Amino acid sequence: MGFDLLAEALFAQRHRFGLWVPVWLGLGVSAYFSLRFEPDAWILSSVTGLVLMAFPLSRIGPDVMRVLVWVPALIALGFLVTAGRARLVAAPKLGWHYYGSIEGTIVHLDRSGSDxxxxxxxxxxxxxxxxxxxxxxxxxxxxxxxxxxxxxxxARIMLTASLSPPAGPVEPDGFDFQRMAWFNRLGAVGYARAPPVLAVPANNRAFALRVFALRMQMSRHIQHHIPGRTGAFAAAIITGDRSQIDPVLLADLRRSNLAHLLAISGLHMGLLTGFVFALIRLGIAAVPYLSVRVQAKKIGAVVALLAGAGYLLVSGANIATQRAFVMVAVMLVAVLLERPAITLRAVAIAATLILLFRPESLSGPGFQMSFAATTALVAMFEALNKSRGWQALRQSRFWLLSPFASLVIASAVAGAATAPFSAFHFNQMAQYGLLANLASVPVMSLIVMPAAVIAGVLTLIGLESGAFWVMGQGIDWILGVAHFVASQEGAITRIKSGPVWTLGLVTSGALIVVIWQGALCWVGVPVAILGLVFWASADRPDLLLTHNGRMAGLQTEQGRAVSRAKGNGFAAMNWLENDGDGAGQAEAAARFELDGDDWRVAFKGTTVAYLWGKKRSVAEVQSACDAADLLVAPQWTEKITGPCQAITAAELRKGGAVAISVEPEGLKITTARQVSGARLWNMR
Structure with missing residues (x-):
């Protein structure tokens, strides 16, 4: 009886199975990244066999069982694709600190966190x-x-620079820059204090370099017509060039929940292709001879698809733009095939394609937030279109209210859908984001993007100045809204980081609500709430150490206190953000009441001693160990024997950043290497 009920429930979902495909693939991708070791040949062979077995097994047995065969097969496929991608992008990584001359070809320009x-x-x-x-x-x-x-x-340039291998997480279970660098084939990072010297002038024979040169030329052209911060914003949303974006402007956009307007994603791609599609259809309809002889809708779809492909090319083709183009392409092809264009199936196809070709994007905020917003919006408007109340409003004398209502609903739904991911990755939530979006998105839709398309066309005949002026006025309004909202008291709420699996629970619950048909869909609500509860109740480490032990961060009643006011700024910033603490490094350092390179502190009944420097006597180190529960000696290379637990140069070199928590059973010491394991991207 139980099996029959399960089979009946699953059979009712058979038409929704395609929507679960990217979910199962994503589980496989997550499984690969969650391993603490690199899978070898026999594991990959076994996983490949599991995928291949699905084909014959799916042809036997009951219909429900045939479908269920594909669930483990798709999870295995996600795992296999990610493992293959990790090996495909393999490239040499610098294994030591380097200082000297470098010569290389410029393939990307942007700005660092220090501007x-x-x-x-x-x-x-x-x-x-x-x-x-x-x-x-x-x-x-x-x-x-x-x-x-x-x-x-x-151009090939020469410079003298200091380079280092990509750094690991600044704390266990933190953002893994090494992994991101591996998939970007980035083998070293560093800085140069002297200006670069031109070695060989630009000779852009390669297609990718030609496109890069075109993007930068377009960026300069836009900023020539629209100067200042307004022009930098315009260049960013058209060409993806953020090299001139003011950090203060970026902070305003984030605090007002308008940073998505800067990222070239679904909104921009949808507005551009939608405007082109409507323009072509209206243009054909305006000519009676053509309107009765050609299919304006299909011609508009083809031209819009070409416009979207061109936009993808000149904007840098980042993950969010790729996702947006795939989504738009699926919709426009549906128009050509005379099928419903905006459906959850189209979203699932776009997600599946991205995961198959760029599986590493799954863990990035761009992928998560863009698909969360798109999925929620499509699901909401599918539900609204079936609602009698919504249909009655659109057919009543108050039908003009429906566009405004759509905007309010879309902003609220997209904001709610992306809020958990924004809070998880950026540790903050914009309190007035809905207000800012209601005041800005219509301007983006009706003024900025249409003016950008018109400016692009008029550039061919040198008459683009007027369109750029209109575009600039719209952008000035958006930036004004961003600054006004960001400057309000309580504009953002700080959120502490939680374990990755808590975000997984929230996501799983939301997907059950959206995809599952029937009353059981509401099971997703308590699942999501459970994830939020575990997230909110998660404890942050009592003590954090950088990978070289040079800086410590101690949790106090005032917040985390860091042991240095300068240096290790990236680690300090991330620790404080992950705590949900808005303090800067200098303010956090003022909380650290101990002076000098050596200090001793007691908290929660535990004493920690810290010794810096190589010139220490064995007796001095041994004495510090005898008087403490934990001794941190980052430059000490000899073995320490005594009653204390010790973290020395050897432990830091092997394990990286350290998190220490005081628990009833004693000290819990976790290293970054224990969490990440030995993987392709962190092997020495």
Missing amino acids: KPRVTLADPVLERTAPQRTPDRVRVSLHSELAGTALKPG
Whole structure:
């Protein structure tokens, strides 16, 4: 009886199975990344066999069982695709700290977190370094006054820089920059204090370099017509060039929940292709001879698809833009095939394609937030279109209210859908985000993007100035709204980080509600709530140490206190953000009441002693160990014997950043390496 009920419930979902495909693939991707070791040949062979077995097994047995066969097969496929992708992008990684000359070809320009010009160089040449040990790409922040003068796409430059291997997480279970760098084939990062020197002028024969050069040329053209911060914003939303974005502006956009307007994603792609589609259809309809002889809708779909492909190309084709283009392409192809265009099935197809070709994007905020917003919006409007009340409003004399109501609903739903992911990745929630979006998205939709399309067309005949002026006025309004909202008291709420699996629970609950048909869909609500409860109740570590032990972060009643006011700024910023603490490093350092390189502190009945420096006597180190429960000696290389637990140079070199929590059974010491394991991207 129980099996029959289960089979009946599953059979009722057979038409929704396609919507679960990216979910099962995503579980396989997550399984690969959650391993603490790199799967070897026999594991990959077994997983491949599981995938292949699905084909014959899906042809036998009851219909429900046939469908269920594909669930483990798709999970295995996600695992296998990710493992293959990780090996496909394998490239040399710098294994030591390097200082010397570098020569390389400029393939990307942006700005660092400290607002310095930053350049990515391909095919670098490092002195005294064999080609087989040289990374494919290196990224260098330029700290000189004239840093940007010689930066031309495709040019080979020479500079003297300090490089290091990509760093691991700043705390266990934190953001893994090493993994991101591995999939971007980035083998070293560093900085240069002297300006670069042009070695070989740009010779953009490669297609990718030609596109890069075109993007930067378009960016300069836009900023020529729209100067200042407004022009930098315009260039960013058209070409993806953020190299001139003011950090203060970026902070305003984030605090007002308008940063998504800067990222080229579904909104931009949808507005551009939608405007082109409508323009072509209206243009054909305006000519009676054509309107009765050609299918305006299909011609509009083809032209819009080409416009979207061009936008993808010139905007840099990041993950969010790829996702948006795939989504739009699926919809426009549906128009050509005379099928419903905006459906959850189209969202599932887009997600499946992205996961098959770029599985590493699953863990990024761009993928998560864009698909969360799109899925929620499509599901909501599918439900509204079936609602009698909504249909009655659209057919009543108050039908003009429906566009405004749609905007309010869309902003609220998209904001609610992306809120958990924004809180998890950025540790903050914008309190007035709905207000800011209601005031800005219509301007983006009705003024900025249409003006951008018109400016692009008029550029061909040199009459683009007027369209750029209109675009600039719309952007000025958006930036004004962002600044006004961001400056309000209580504009953001700080959120502490939680375990990754809590976000997984929240996501799983939401997917059950959206995809499952029938009353059982509401099971997803308590699942999501349970994830939020576990997230909110999760404890942060009592003590954190950087990978080299140079800085410590101690949890106090005032918040986390860091042991240094300068240096290790990236680690300090991430620790405080993960605590949900808005303090800066200097403020957090003021909470640390102990002075000097050596200190001793007691908390929760535990004493921690810290010794810095190599010139220590054995007796001194032994005495510190005898008087403490935990001794941290980052530069001590000899073995310590005594009653204390010890963290020395050997432990830090092997394990990386350290998190320490005081628990009833004693000290719990966790290293970054224990959490991440030995993987392709962190092997030495």
